[in-house]
Amino acid sequence: MSQESNNLGGSEVRDEADIFNILVATDIHLGFEENNPIRDQDTFDTxxxxxxxxxxxxxxxxxxxxxxxxCTRPSPFCIYKCTELLRQYCLGDKPVEIEFLSDPAVNFPTLSNPSVNYEDPNLNVSIPVFSIHGNHDDPTGQKQISAMDLLATSRLVNYFGRWNNHDKVEIEPILLKKGQTKLALYGLSHIKDERLGRLFSTKRL
Structure with a gap:
């Protein structure tokens, strides 16, 4: 049936092949209370x-x-459980139907070989995961490495929005396309509210 014959009351029926279906989740806090014998599995179950x-x-x-x-330095079990779940549910033979249009070297600058994970020929990704970091899992220490960097270098998560220059912030979007629909995904990982406020007020973002 043509799209025109599907129109009801003048409203256009969109082709499913053009619609992004996105699941948004935040503040999962893997590892919270993991030493509590009652609540230790709660975050992993979530x-x-x-x-x-x-x-x-x-x-x-x-x-x-x-x-x-x-936390920035989760326990070995926490990292193990996270990677196990990502491999179980996000790897598989289901084809990814979204095109990646932007420059991966700009979107994923911390990777030695920047690319979106579902275009990696060594992986079979069925559900891509894109993530920024929050104030709990931000990079710290001498090398500025966090658990998010471990997931990114293992290619299980597309970690973006990290910005280390706090004098000026420039956000480059991830550009995606599905069918005829184009999506610009802007992400900025955690910056302290006071600093972010100054950047806005001085027009340096």
Missing amino acids: FEEILKIAAAEEVDFILLGGDLFH
């Missing part, structure tokens, strides 16, 4: 439920809004 919904709804990608981890 994350698995999110991934199950994403798989059942056949989303085009998952967008995480920060604080996937409760």
